[in-house]
Amino acid sequence: MKLTGERVRFGLAVFGLTALVVFVLSSCSDSKPEASPSNGTSSSGPGQSSGTPVPSASTPVLTALPTPSTPWPTPKVTGAPADDAPLADRITFAISKQTQIAAGRAAKTTVKCPGIDKVEAAGQHKLDCTVTYAGKPFTGTLTVDSKQYTASYKFTSEEVAIVRAKVVDAVLRAASDAAKVTCEMEDVGIVVHSGLPIGCNVTTTGNAVQEYRAQVTGNGQVTVKKA
Known part of the structure; x- marks a missing residue:
């Protein structure tokens, strides 16, 4: 400064036939064995679909932040x-x-x-x-x-x-379609203005993450460039 x-100015089917078939022991009668009544249910064999759809993960809907x-x-x-x-x-x-x-x-x-x-x-x-x-x-x-x-x-x-809110404000001016901005600094930061810039990540409404760099001058002006 x-x-x-x-x-x-400064994120087998195991099925036993014994469970499905009823064996009828024959007696001394000449009558034919009665057929086992059907219970009206069916079992899905291996490789068959149960018919229940598998839900798919929903994509979160992100709202764009306003540009200052x-x-x-x-x-x-x-x-x-x-x-x-x-x-x-x-x-x-x-x-x-x-x-x-x-x-x-x-x-x-x-x-x-x-x-x-x-x-x-x-x-x-x-x-x-x-x-x-x-x-x-x-x-x-x-x-x-x-x-x-x-x-x-x-x-x-x-x-x-410099305060983080001022840096985020500058990033929003440079980034388009931003839904979230995260900068690598505390709420208040002490920055070496001739040193490394502040790293910021911008999440777009399409869930893509883009990197930006914010350089702070000695009088507090913030210049933002895409990394």
Whole structure:
């Protein structure tokens, strides 16, 4: 993340014949044996179908997710200090505000830069800072060039905070016919913006799975490409 300036730009059959045939023992009579009455039932032999259809697995019906029609909203960050507040307060708020805008959601953010209370003294100051956004910390460097009546400053970091919902939103803009989007990150992630992209899987309404990659820039912009 980079911030400059005074304000934020930041899933057989077994059948026995004995069971079906009744043997009649002959007696001393000359009469013929009576035929065994039929019980009216039949037995299915081997290889014969019972006639009951085998149910087939149904294909789940997936509904396409809506494609975002408006840009991801810029979060409203509150708590700005007065214009005449100490320089340290104005700088830490600027870093905090840019962090939240880049992340895509307003959340509790703290900025700790040991020695920042002395940056109003004339000269150049270089400080190591720790920014904690929604409980997730990352580090950066603050440089301040103070003069008698003015001061300029710049905050840089190889990392940037971002919320998963903002990444999913960007994927939905790039993928068509998406019914589900799953990205390999927590609800809030700290990303090295010059490092590997975030992997996302898109399940289409036809149950096909496609891979996408989301690259986050230092100011929180998300670029999505199909893998």
